[in-house]
Amino acid sequence: xxxxxxxxxxxxxxxxxxxxxxxxxxxxxxxxxxxxxxxxxxxxxxxxxxxxxxxxxxxxxxxxxxxxxxxxxxxxxxxxxxxxxxxxxxxxxxxxxxxxxxxxxxxxxxxxxxxxxxxxxxxxxxxxxxxxxxxxxxxxxxxxxxxxxxxxxxxxxxxxxxxxxxxxxxxxxxxxxxxxxxxxxxxxxxxxxxxxxxxxxxxxxxxxxxxxxxxxxxxxxxxxxxxxxxxxxxxxxxxxxxxxxxxxxxxxxxxxxxxxxxxxxxxxxxxxxxxxxxxxxxxxxxxxxxxxxxxxxxxxxxxxxxxxxxxxxxxxxxxxxxxxxxxxxxxxxxxxxxxxxxxxxxxxxxxxxxxxxxxxxxxxxxxxxxxxxxxxxxxxxxxxxxxxxxxxxxxxxxxxxxxxxxxxxxxxxxxx
Amino acid sequence: xxxxxxxxxxxxxxxxxxxxxxxxxxxxxxxxxxxxxxxxxxxxxxxxxxxxxxxxxxxxxxxxxxxxxxxxxxxxxxxxxxxxxxxxxxxxxxxxxxxxxxxxxxxxxxxxxxxxxxxxxxxxxxxxxxxxxxxxxxxxxxxxxxxxxxxxxxxxxxxxxxxxxxxxxxxxxxxxxxxx
Numbered sequence: 359x360x361x362x363x364x365x366x367x368x369x370x371x372x373x374x375x376x377x378x379x380x381x382x383x384x385x386x387x388x389x390x391x392x393x394x395x396x397x398x399x400x401x402x403x404x405x406x407x408x409x410x411x412x413x414x415x416x417x418x419x420x421x422x423x424x425x426x427x428x429x430x431x432x433x434x435x436x437x438x439x440x441x442x443x444x445x446x447x448x449x450x451x452x453x454x455x456x457x458x459x460x461x462x463x464x465x466x467x468x469x470x471x472x473x474x475x476x477x478x479x480x481x482x483x484x485x486x487x488x489x490x491x492x493x494x495x496x497x498x499x500x501x502x503x504x505x506x507x508x509x510x511x512x513x514x515x516x517x518x519x520x521x522x523x524x525x526x527x528x529x530x531x532x533x534x535x536x537x538x539x540x541x542x543x544x545x546x547x548x549x550x551x552x553x554x555x556x557x558x559x560x561x562x563x564x565x566x567x568x569x570x571x572x573x574x575x576x577x578x579x580x581x582x583x584x585x586x587x588x589x590x591x592x593x594x595x596x597x598x599x600x601x602x603x604x605x606x607x608x609x610x611x612x613x614x615x616x617x618x619x620x621x622x623x624x625x626x627x628x629x630x631x632x633x634x635x636x637x638x639x640x641x642x643x644x645x646x647x648x649x650x651x652x653x654x655x656x657x658x659x660x661x662x663x664x665x666x667x668x669x670x671x672x673x674x675x676x677x678x679x680x681x682x683x684x685x686x687x688x689x690x691x692x693x694x695x696x697x698x699x700x701x702x703x704x705x706x707x708x709x710x711x712x713x714x715x716x717x718x719x720x721x722x723x724x725x726x727x728x729x730x731x732x733x734x735x736x737x738x739x740x741x742x743x744x745x746x747x748x749x750x751x752x753x754x755x756x757x758x759x760x761x762x763x764x765x766x767x768x769x770x771x772x773x774x
Numbered sequence: 775x776x777x778x779x780x781x782x783x784x785x786x787x788x789x790x791x792x793x794x795x796x797x798x799x800x801x802x803x804x805x806x807x808x809x810x811x812x813x814x815x816x817x818x819x820x821x822x823x824x825x826x827x828x829x830x831x832x833x834x835x836x837x838x839x840x841x842x843x844x845x846x847x848x849x850x851x852x853x854x855x856x857x858x859x860x861x862x863x864x865x866x867x868x869x870x871x872x873x874x875x876x877x878x879x880x881x882x883x884x885x886x887x888x889x890x891x892x893x894x895x896x897x898x899x900x901x902x903x904x905x906x907x908x909x910x911x912x913x914x915x916x917x918x919x920x921x922x923x924x925x926x927x928x929x930x931x932x933x934x935x936x937x938x939x940x941x942x943x944x945x946x947x948x949x950x951x952x953x954x
Contacts, residue, residue, distance in 0.1 A: 422814050444818040447810035 366474040387488035393596035396581035398758050402476075403579060404604035405469040407613050412462040413567065417560050419455040423448075427507065429553035431546030436510035453623040454615070459501050460626050461615050466494060474680075475701055477689030478580040484681040490639040491677045493566050500676075501647070503552040510631030511641050514754040517544045519553070519644060523651045523657075526667040543637060584690025585754055592758040622713045643718065650713030652708050652734075658719045658729040671729070676738045683738050685746030688754065696749040697742075822943065826954035829944070831885065841890060841900050844953040848890035848898055849941055850914075851951075854925065859883050862926035869930075872937045876926040879940055887951065889929040889941050892916040894934035899923060914938070 367373050367382065376382050426445050428437035441448035470490070473479055479487035506517045521538050525531040542549030578587060587593055594600075618625060626648060630641040646654050656673045660666035676683075691698045707730050714727035827844045832946045834840055834853045839894075841848050854862075862876040880886055892899050894916065900906040901914035909915030909922035917922075921932030928937040943953045 418811065422811050426818075427814065440818070440820065444820040446813040446816050446818060448814060448818070450810050451814055 388572055390578075392577075394578070394590070394593035395596045395600055396579055396585075396587050396758055397599075398583060399579060399595040399600065399603075400582050401599075401603070401607055402468070402472040403495075403581075404607035405472060406574075408465045408606045408608055409462065409469060410457060410567065411608060411611075412465055413443050413560065413563060414461065415458045416455060416462060417564070418460065419451045420557070420560065422451050423455055424557060427553075429550045430506070431549055431635070432457055434507065434549060438508045450619070451617045453746060456627065457615060457618040457623065459504065460618070460647070460649065461611060463501070466497065467610070467649070468679075470494070471705065474704075475691045476580055476582060477584055477684070477686075477691070479681045480684065480687070480689050482577050482597050482679070483573075483580060486570065487681055488678055489566060489570045489573055492676075493563055493570060494677070495562050495674060496566065498561055498650070500563065501555060501649070503556040503559075505647060506549065506552050507556060508631060509549060510633045511633045511635060511639075512628045512631040512644070513638055514544060514635035515644050516646060517548060521548070523667045523670070526664045528664070545637075550709075580689060581758060582690060582692065583755060584688065584693065585758060586620070588757050589759070628751065629634040645716055646659065648712070648716075651713075651714075652711035655711040655715035655727045656731045656734065658715070659724070659727040660757040669735075673734060676735070680742075682737065684742045686749060686751065693754055694745075694749055697745050700737065700741050700745060704734075707733050707737065802877060823864075826952055828950060828952050830950055831947045836884070841902050842953075844941065846908065849953060850886075850888045850890040850927075850938075852886040852888070854884050854886055858912065858925040863923060865926075865928075871929050872877050872935070874926075874928060874937055879928075879937070881943075881945065885951075886925075886927060887940060887943055887953075888940040890914075891939070892918065892921055892934055893929065893931070893936040893938065894919055894921055899938075 365500055367376060371654065421442065426441045426448060428434055438452070441452055443449075445451075473487065473490070502516070503519060506513045521535055521544065524538060525535045527534060536542060538548070539545065540551060578593075581587075621682065628645060645651075653670055653673055657666045657670040660669050686694060686697065688694055691701055710726065710730045714730060716724050717723035719727070780843060783937075789867045803951035804899075824938065825845055827842065829842050829849075829851065831851070833928075834851065837858075838852050839850060839852045841850055843849070848910070852858075859876070865876075867873040876883075890898050890902070897916050899909075899914035899916040901908045907915040909924075909931075911922050911924035913923040913925045913927060915921070916932065916934065919933050921934035922930050923934075923938055924930050926937075927940075929935070941953055943951050946952050
């Protein structure tokens with residue numbers, strides 16, 4: 359998808375800049391002139407755009423919140439109340455930022471599941487997938503540290519619990535936690551470094567996202583049929599076709615975000631975080647934000663401190679290996695009758711883990727959590743490799759155009 | 775570029791209208807979205823709540839000057855002696871860079887209230903404390919770039935373009951003023 363021969367631009371300003379710094383042709387060389395895109399992308403492919411927008415919203419609201427927030431154990435909680443009560447539109451900025459994080463995670467989970475269903479991680483897009491998982495990990499770190507900043511009870515105890523994960527490391531564990539805290543417990547020094555990193559990491563995410571997009575445009579988007587584009591007939595320009603298509607999803611996301619912000623701004627937060635941090639009193643039920651619940655459930659399912667931490671890390675790290683654990687060469691689940699069922703069972707399993715993560719870790723929910731944890735890992739290390747070997751995929755269409763055009767109608771039907 | 779084949783009758787004013795309408799709606803939307811960000815940088819409500827200050831004048835002797843803080847700015851209050859008042863009233867308006875009669879700058883002759891910030895580049899002029907330079911006209915002298923103010927706080931010499939500002943204030947009793 360090279361940009362082709364040196365291009366003459368019509369706009370004089372662009373020509374002027376291009377002559378001195380060929381930035382426009384460099385961008386075109388990466389994404390291809392007019393961004394040729396498979397013509398059969400469905401709405402699930404819009405999530406990348408939604409995510410980009412979510413990142414921009416978080417950075418924009420965050421920069422303005424940072425103008426009023428004070429990262430100090432004695433003043434942080436009050437400064438957040440100051441934002442909510444006194445700063446002009448401070449309540450709006452903060453609620454958009456807090457609920458925007460949820461939108462961000464909702465979109466990223468759907469984006470990841472899209473990749474899993476349509477096999478977007480398979481050759482030649484393994485690196486693209488790995489970069490994406492790196493973004494996901496940095497996102498989790500950013501969100502966690504952001505959650506600590508309001509310095510309420512949940513903030514404080516989330517910081518305590520998560521930093522204590524590192525104390526599970528043999529020999530050096532306690533030294534590492536002391537180093538992370540900058541003291542002997544979570545306190546002002548911890549808050550200040552979290553604030554510094556919470557401001558830095560979104561820009562790191564932005565940078566890695568550019569790599570993600572770069573890697574994406576080398577071989578272009580995958581597509582619902584999962585076969586590569588072969589000719590010009592298989593593609594259409596990104597603009598205006600996909601810009602307009604994705605605009606509708608962006609609009610829908612905004613409606614959801616606006617509903618949360620204006621009608622239920624605290625629906626996704628926890629009442630205990632309206633109490634200032636108290637290092638002498640742990641809340642009765644510590645629950646992370648909804649987007650961490652499945653991983654939290656895995657952590658709690660293992661009846662061993664180090665084991666729990668290892669499995670918690672492994673549940674995320676295993677995503678890096680996904681391109682090699684899935685042994686099937688067929689990308690799209692549309693043509694994989696067996697995998698398709700296991701995919702939905704996996705989704706159900708993650709939802710169950712999420713539910714377990716919100717319960718007290720005892721009785722039935724503990725047992726269910728253990729079974730669901732076992733299945734989570736089994737999906738990756740047992741089911742995926744074996745299904746790939748034994749499954750008989752349906753016949754693939756000859757090209758993307760075929761099932762769309764009339765002559766390919768029969769193939770398209772078979773694909774359903 | 776992506777150009778759709780023109781359908782007869784669809785080009786022209788109708789499409790132009792859609793373009794203009796879409797761009798206008800986006801511009802309005804962008805403006806509405808940007809405003810909360812911009813406005814969040816304006817003074818917050820707790821800052822605005824501190825926008826007035828009361829000053830008790832009883833302890834200020836004749837000839838004494840005090841400085842109070844109002845909206846984080848220094849305000850000069852000068853209990854002027856009759857000689858100083860005469861001096862201020864005696865100046866011909868033609869001699870002034872920023873002509874203004876002394877009577878227009880005070881509510882009661884013996885009390886001169888000024889914002890103590892040089893109208894040049896924002897330094898605080900000297901003359902409030904005993905021993906400081908009063909400048910060539912017996913008022914205030916700005917050490918940063920040498921502006922001289924007279925006993926009515928008017929600019930007489932130096933780079934400052936305007937007289938020292940008079941803040942909004944009112945006498946809420948004979949011995950108390952409220953700034954703001």
